[in-house]
Amino acid sequence: MSGSSSQPLVELDEVHLKLASQAGPVNVLAGVSLSVAEGETVGVVGPSGSGKSSLLMVIGGLERASAGRVMVAGQDFGRLDEDSLARLRRESLGIVFQNFHLIPTMSALENVAVPLELAGRPDAFERAREELDAVGLAHRLDHRPGQLSGGEQQRVALARAFVIRPHLLLADEPTGNLDRATGQAVIELLFARHRELGTALILVTHDLDLAGRCSRVVHMQDGRLS
Template sequence: MPDAMMPSSPHRDALIEARGLRFRVGGSAGEVNILKGLDLSVQPGEAIGIVGPSGSGKTSLLMLLAGLERATAGTLEVAGQDLSALDEDSLARLRRDRIGIVFQAFHLVPTMTARENVAVPLEFAGRRDAFERAEEALAQVGLGHRLDHYPGQLSGGEQQRVALARAFVAGPALMLADEPTGNLDRKTGDAVMDLLFGLRERFGTTLILITHDPALAARCERQVRIEDGLIVSDTRESALDAVPA
């Protein structure tokens, strides 16, 4: 059973350290405060399911962790890097080298084959074996026979598997997944999540999983609930409790 709420506390070895994190955006009706002083500490190797109602700030938190948006206030360190001190090129290198991202909408390049899509982050890193490693990564997600297919020739589940292969191919320390089954039916989504958790376990990757599905979040040993821009609960489950029935 989950333990009592365990507030995040600073830790020098944390992979993620957020303190007083605030994020607001402007709009026609004025500024909207999305994150309101959020604190979160994540240790290497943890799997965390983040849940909460729509508009609570889950995806905004993920965008900040990925360096795709910048915090309005507070401090945020990821993989030992103070994100506020990094320029856009440095943030891009951090994502390339340390962070994998899987979105609900796949975000594959439609004019590239599966192999080319997966090879992109390795090519940016100057890896001469980019295509060989891309082929290996696609084989790991069961798509070794789809190397030369374009996204439009693949099913939704296959496209998300390509996205998984691309996200894991560089061996990231941190995997960010935002509603990765949102565009898939239940059976296909379950298969994709089995792959995600299998890859995460194989590589020892820290996982932050944004989901509206409490059952999916329960596959992580730690569940964090966000409401109105703040963490309202932070619980852990034993490995046995986290195994789905």
């Protein structure tokens, strides 16, 4: 992976996010500063509504900060248009959600190949096959999401996130829809791929034990980190 070791992979400086609501504007993030090094793992914990998922959305370029500075992989998000943000996500960021977000009409293989196809990679399906094999789903390549268990769907989502060899993986409650045993298997896989590929990880979770597996844990309350 490229990048200077002296420069953080993620750097947030006094980031605010204000969103509209029926009751008026809500300060979802209220001056968040955070620095994450390449290869580092950070657990983000806090009560529901504290801003954890919004923090990931801002780091992933899916929400625009209302104020402050967001730097990821050497790119200042404030200077990037939507196409440039999409390109950066395609090349540097993997994102795993609680609800899988797989395309229901596509097979597991096709779902994992999507980001590589969008990037114009001629080896998209070969790479997708290898990544599904790495998460133990070589026998499920042609199955659509509706034919897979929840744990299998999340493993497909992990494969899709890791197939681009991202600098950074954002995981938002990745075990939230899984039973404990299945969730544990998914987490073991996530951390194994992180170690193998050297990917930095920011993990949002309600599970303090899970967060404790990260090299650092930060707490979010009322849109602020501590």
